[in-house]
Amino acid sequence: MIGKIRSMGAKFGIAGELIAFLWERKLWWMIPSITLLLLFGLLIVLTEGSALAPFIYTLF
Amino acid sequence: MDILGISCYYHDAAAALIRDGELIAAAEEERFSRLKHDSGFPTHAIRFCLEAGGIDARDLDYFVFYEKPFIKFERILLSSLQTVPRSWRVFREAMVHWLLDKLWIKGLVRNELGVEAEKILFCEHHLSHAASTFYPSPFQEAAILTVDGVGEWTTTAAGYGRGTEVTLTKELRFPHSLGLLYSAFTAYLGFQVNEGEYKVMGMAPYGEPKYVDKVRKLIDLKEDGSFWLDMDYFSYHYSLDKTFNRRFEELFGPPRTPESYFFTPSSGYPSYFGAKPPDYEEKARQNQHYADVAASIQTVTEEALLNLARALHRETGLANLCIAGGVGLNSVANGRILRETPFERLFVQPAAGDGGGALGAALWAYHSLLGKPRTFRMEHACWGQEYPDSEVRAFLEETGIPYTYLEDEEALIDRVVEAIVDGQVVGWFQGRFEWGPRALGNRSILADPRRADMKEIVNTKIKFREPYRPFAPSILAERAEEYFDLPGAAEVLPARFMLLVAPVREDKHEVIPAVTHVDGSGRPQTVVADQSPRYHRLISRFEEATGVPALLNTSFNLRGEPIVTTPANAYNTFASSGMDLLVMNHHLVEAKPNQP
Structure with missing residues (x-):
């Protein structure tokens, strides 16, 4: 349980760092669309669980 | 001072441990997991390095990741937006991987290895490459060229190293990439991308570079050493399963059937292929075309690298050159750079590809960040595990x-x-x-x-x-x-x-x-x-x-x-x-x- 809480805490910390990073890179003008994309991405993750697409070359 | 560098989540995962600037151990994860080009978190390689150093992860002074995940994430988001709706599938897959794993590398290192957050550092991908080749080289001063598929945004970087400093002065950005151009041809010639590039290099001498002019339609080599790809021929920036598109096929003909036997009239037909097929002559003729395409892309890649190296020499005037990045494994091009450019001495580190980034990241922290003097020279490649x-x-x-x-x-x-x-x-x-x-x-x-x-x-x-x-x-x-x-x-x-x-x-x-x-x-x-x-x-x-x-x-x-x-x-x-x-x-x- 403590491990899970710690892990969640770490993830919140990293998410905060990501927002700070976007702000610093002057990407604030994109925040609405990026937030939408991220929410959309989260939906994909929650609905699909894993990725097994036969990609030929991951650029990510 | 103990510093562990790692690379993972892209191509070849690896770990490298340095102690007071001397390399103690380095290994790619695939050697332990037995999965070729394993890109997962290098648990086994990390364990091996720590054991070789006789320490626990908590004893590390720094833990350095070989690239900056947020910048890479930024590239994925922006390039996905640029190519919407064609990039939909790439975006979907990227999100699954990033939101599940790749964004949380810092948390993973903290939770799994117990390394404190303030000891975890991130070094840019091409800076890791540059550090991986300059710091282990015997040179006090050298020009540096790093060329690969893509890191965060950078695909090619040039600069110099002096003493403990590595400075990258120029870069080319995604999607304009020599590595991805070569990979597009690797896929076209029927080989697995990121695995079959050296097969293209081996196939090239069986052909004539007849299609250099056609390849030059795809890549514009500039006088200052840079290049620009015509993205109308490629699809790797928005597709998951194709690196080139219909226009590319119109230029070079239909792609070669993946993993089909390759033989030309001059290559011979080895016994382990079995009996000759009834349409041997026709197949040999078709394969000759593909060998000519391989020779053409190899020639243009060499020209592009020579162009980059000559421009870098004009700019730096230095006698020594250090190369890194996956393209640094193109040994034919390395030979030509040494013979045909004004550089007098060349250094390429044995793990020139992404695996080597683990070593580069650790050395970057020690020398560039902490300003510690250099003592290590890599004169052999035996840094893995021993079995007495x-x-x-x-x-x-x-x-x-x-x-x-x-x-x-x-x-x-x-x-x-x-x-x-x-x-x-x-x-x-x-x-x-x-x-x-x-x-x-x-x-x-x-x-x-x-x-x-x-x-x-x-x-x-x-x-x-x-x-x-x-x-x-x-x-x-x-x-x-x-x-x-x-x-x-x-x-x-x-x-x-x-x-x-x-x-x-x-x-x-x-x-x-x-x-x-x-x-x-x-x-x-x-x-x-x-x-x-x-x-x-x-x-x-x-x-x-x-x-x-x-x-x-x-x-x-x-x-x-x-x-x-x-x-x-x-x-x-x-x-x-x-x-x-x-x-x-x-x-x-x-x-x-x-x-x-």
Whole structure:
């Protein structure tokens, strides 16, 4: 349980760092669309669980 | 001070541990997990490095990741937006991977290894590459060129290193990438991307660069060394399963059928392909076209690299050049850079690709960030795990495999040389395994380079490789110049790591035919007595017996598998192939009569 809480805490910390990073890179003008994309991405993750697409070359 | 660098979540995951600036251990994860090009979190490689250093992860002073995830994430988001809606599938897959794993690397390191957050650092991808080649080089001052598929945004970077500083002054950004251009042709020619690039390089000498003008339609080489791709021909920036598009196919014709047999009228038709197909002539003609395409992309890649190197020399005026990035493994291009640019000396680190980024990240933190002086020079590649005689014996005893133990080193070397001279193929396993993709005498398959048929024998018995792929020689460094047109060969460091192709001298083509490629070139590994004393003695003894100071050396693995790591891996590979003799340190295992 403590491990899970710690892990969640770490993830919140990293998410905060990501927002700070976007702000610093002057990407604030994109925040609405990026937030939408991220929410959309989260939906994909929650609905699909894993990725097994036969990609030929991951650029990510 | 202990610093661990890692690379993962892209291509070749790896870990490297440095202590007070000296390399203690480095290994790619695939060697332990047995998954070729394993890109997962390098748990095994980290464990090995920490054990080699006798420390726990909590004792580390710094833990350095080889790229900056947020910047890469930014590139994925922005490039997905630019190509919506075609990028939908790429975006979907990227989100799954990033939101589940890749964004949380810092949390993973904290939770799994117990490293404190403030000790976790991130180094940019191409800066890791640059550090991985400059800091281990013997140069106090050198120009630096890093070229690969893509890092965060950068695909190519140029700059210089001076003392403890590495400075990258120029960069080219995604999607304009020499690595991805080469990979598009790799896929077009029917090979797996990020795996078959060296097959394209091996195929090229069977063709004529007839389509250079067509390839130049895809890439515009500028006078300042930079280049620009015409993205109308590619789809890698928005597609998951295609790197090139219909326009590309209109230019070069339909792509080659993946993994189909490759043979041309001049390549011969090896026996392990079976009987010749009824439409042999037609297929050979078709393949000649693909060989011509391979020759053309190889030529243009070399031109692009020469262009970059010449521009960098004009800018820096330096005599030394350090190269890194996946394209740094293009040994033909490395040879031409050394011969045809004003740079006098070249250094390429054995793990020039993404695996090497782990080492670069650790060295960057120590020298660039902390300003500590340089003492380390990489003169050999044996930084992996060692399995002493006691472990080899325990394995053989446990599994009941009959073996001979030869404590007398000279008797053992005599026995191995006798087998090789007799035409046998020998599995040679000793010491720490190599860092990077090349086997350099510690996990190697050895054979007689004097026999023209040895290439087919090794292919038939063990490797089942495509016949156009050349085998390479290990040659005594002090004798290399007699066989290769490579001035000062003993001092050319990339040749110690088999990362440079040079012309075989004409009068030697017939002396070492099994390791002379169809175009008269060879990719020598120069063996230095100080660095590899036992391997040097073996080749010297072969020279005493035959007059030839070289052995055919190919990596100890079956096709599609990582190079062997443990005595068990070595024995399994030996037992499932047609090798005649297996030598593990001082233990000899002979092939059973019914072995394949």
